[in-house]
Amino acid sequence: xxxNIHLLPSEHPSSSILFWIGLHSYxxxxxxxxVSFVGFGNYVxxxxxxxxxxxxxxxxxxxxxAVGAEFVLGLGLALLLNKEFRGVNFLxxxxxMPLCMTPVSVGLMGKLLFESRDFGIVNxxxxxxxxxxxxxLQDPLWSLPVVALVDIWQWTPFMALVFLAGLHVLxxxxxxxxxxxxxxxxxxxxxxxxPMLRSLALTAFLIRVMDATKTFDxxxxxxxxxxxxxxxxxxxxxYLTGFKWMHVGYATAMSFIxxxxxxxxxxxxxxxxxx
Amino acid sequence: MHxxxxxxxxxxxxxxxxxxxxxxxxxxxxxxxxxxSLKPRVLIFAENPVFVxxxxxxxxxxxxxxxxxxxxxxxNSAIIATGSASLSLILGCLxxxxxxxxxxxxxxxxxxxxxSQRMMPPIAIAIPLFILWGAxxxxxxLLGLIIAHTAFNVPFAVFSMGSYFQEIPADxxxxxxxxGLSRLGAFLRISFPLAAPGVIATSILLFILSWxxxxxxxxxxxxxARPATVATTVFLPTSARETMWGESSASGVLLMAPVLIFAxxxxxxxxxxxxxGAVRG
Numbered sequence: 001x002x003x004n005i006h007l008l009p010s011e012h013p014s015s016s017i018l019f020w021i022g023l024h025s026y027x028x029x030x031x032x033x034x035v036s037f038v039g040f041g042n043y044v045x046x047x048x049x050x051x052x053x054x055x056x057x058x059x060x061x062x063x064x065x066a067v068g069a070e071f072v073l074g075l076g077l078a079l080l081l082n083k084e085f086r087g088v089n090f091l092x093x094x095x096x097m098p099l100c101m102t103p104v105s106v107g108l109m110g111k112l113l114f115e116s117r118d119f120g121i122v123n124x125x126x127x128x129x130x131x132x133x134x135x136x137l138q139d140p141l142w143s144l145p146v147v148a149l150v151d152i153w154q155w156t157p158f159m160a161l162v163f164l165a166g167l168h169v170l171x172x173x174x175x176x177x178x179x180x181x182x183x184x185x186x187x188x189x190x191x192x193x194x195p196m197l198r199s200l201a202l203t204a205f206l207i208r209v210m211d212a213t214k215t216f217d218x219x220x221x222x223x224x225x226x227x228x229x230x231x232x233x234x235x236x237x238x239y240l241t242g243f244k245w246m247h248v249g250y251a252t253a254m255s256f257i258x259x260x261x262x263x264x265x266x267x268x269x270x271x272x273x274x275x
Numbered sequence: 276m277h278x279x280x281x282x283x284x285x286x287x288x289x290x291x292x293x294x295x296x297x298x299x300x301x302x303x304x305x306x307x308x309x310x311x312s313l314k315p316r317v318l319i320f321a322e323n324p325v326f327v328x329x330x331x332x333x334x335x336x337x338x339x340x341x342x343x344x345x346x347x348x349x350x351n352s353a354i355i356a357t358g359s360a361s362l363s364l365i366l367g368c369l370x371x372x373x374x375x376x377x378x379x380x381x382x383x384x385x386x387x388x389x390x391s392q393r394m395m396p397p398i399a400i401a402i403p404l405f406i407l408w409g410a411x412x413x414x415x416x417l418l419g420l421i422i423a424h425t426a427f428n429v430p431f432a433v434f435s436m437g438s439y440f441q442e443i444p445a446d447x448x449x450x451x452x453x454x455g456l457s458r459l460g461a462f463l464r465i466s467f468p469l470a471a472p473g474v475i476a477t478s479i480l481l482f483i484l485s486w487x488x489x490x491x492x493x494x495x496x497x498x499x500a501r502p503a504t505v506a507t508t509v510f511l512p513t514s515a516r517e518t519m520w521g522e523s524s525a526s527g528v529l530l531m532a533p534v535l536i537f538a539x540x541x542x543x544x545x546x547x548x549x550x551x552g553a554v555r556g
Contacts, residue, residue, distance in 0.1 A: 057461040080293060080297070083290065085291075087294060091294055091298060094298060095297075096538045096542050097301065098301060099538070100483055100535065102531050103487060103489060105362060105530045108507060108523050108526075108527040109305070111511075111523075112311060113304055115518070121324050132329060134314050147351075153304065157308070158549065161546055162553045203553045206509065207393060207553055210393045210394050214396040216489070216490050221507075221511065235396055235490075238402075239401075242401075242402050243494060248406070252402050258399060259394070259396060262394045262396065
């Protein structure tokens with residue numbers, strides 16, 4: 001598959017509008033909008049703003065936590081589901097459920113499980129193990145990892161299904177000769193399975209990185225960006241700037257920067273995946 | 276031999292232990308939300324979780340007859356999802372057929388196209404769309420949301436239908452055309468019926484994509500065209516009160532119920548679409 005940059009403004013009308021609005025000061029608070037040309041001012045402001053930088057690093061942390069865990073757990077789950085045992089079909093069926101579920105519902109569910117100190121089921125279970133209850137979603141340190149955990153719940157099955165499809169089409173011979181040579185399971189996984197799944201793994205990884213960058217629904221429902229702005233990832237920051245504070249030009253400049261970084265990341269990753 | 280057997284037994288125990296854990300992790304949160312939606316209000320706030328209770332439909336009744344007009348939002352969502360799924364499917368079938376049957380410049384970049392569609396963050400498009408929709412009178416209309424969702428979902432439809440049409444040999448169309456059918460006739464009478472399983476899987480996934488969509492609905496819809504995903508957020512905490520747990524859970528259950536039914540009934544057909552782009556069909 002030849003890979004070219006297809007999202008240059010000249011090729012995508014919507015993104016060129018985006019770029020153009022980003023060059024303006026566009027305030028929706030004034031009726032009809034107040035528009036004046038400010039050149040690259042919005043872009044410079046964004047890159048220098050501590051809020052933007054905070055959101056950027058939160059986005060990166062969120063992606064690393066969520067996609068990293070999904071990758072490892074998804075591979076493990078695929079190896080489990082690739083075996084034949086009683087009940088495996090039931091497991092294969094239920095892991096599709098999180099994948100299809102409405103993200104807003106998943107967010108409400110996560111909020112229900114984690115939010116309250118008094119009646120949340122997670123705190124109840126943790127108290128059993130002697131962990132002090134806390135209001136997870138209002139905790140400056142824990143709120144982002146907890147949202148990532150909910151994302152992991154929903155999307156690990158994606159990784160698992162992709163790996164499972166990959167495992168199904170692998171040839172048998174290398175595994176048989178490895179067994180004859182007395183390779184351990186870990187060696188088989190590390191030196192035979194993984195290299196053969198490499199391209200597939202990188203593609204799945206790339207897709208999840210792109211999707212995780214856009215995560216909005218579960219964060220909007222579970223934390224709304226709080227406490228403070230400790231979970232205000234870029235998509236949420238842009239939404240709040242554009243539609244709550246009505247700085248449309250500035251928000252658009254930020255979304256252009258976001259789009260551009262997604263393209264660069266994907267290009268870098270897909271070069272490695274050789275797709 | 277003895278240790279080997281013990282090792283095997285240990286492995287079996289391990290497999291079942293992990294499987295049980297996976298099943299609990301997947302199913303319990305869903306069960307818990309359903310249970311909360313059926314609990315009397317007092318029990319939701321019980322300090323020790325209550326597992327046995329007499330279910331009540333109070334939360335659901337409130338959604339439909341109490342303070343919120345949730346039925347209308349569900350209908351909105353259904354109209355938007357059906358409309359955009361049909362539109363995307365028509366475009367996707369025609370374009371997918373073209374890609375599967377004809378050689379033309381840029382054909383090979385289609386596979387990248389679906390990835391590029393995944394790259395575009397909806398929030399980036401939401402702002403220009405919001406301004407455009409306001410200018411052409413599409414804001415807060417069902418049609419506006421149908422068009423917006425279609426724009427996002429057409430690449431998936433094209434890619435998915437293209438992969439199904441590719442599996443049908445081109446000979447069958449050519450045979451039909453020798454027998455006097457036009458190209459369009461061959462498509463409608465021969466390839467399209469043969470691709471029926473693909474058409475069904477694709478249209479259900481398109482429906483799910485649109486049904487689940489939140490951000491565009493939040494930005495582009497006001498009171499008139501509000502989809503159910505956006506309507507659930509009224510139960511979130513405000514400065515005046517806490518989260519309405521029973522009602523928010525009930526709305527979450529109503530949202531996910533149709534999707535989960537699809538997922539469980541048609542799993543085999545949907546998995547291919549769900550992993551599309553990563554797994555070469």
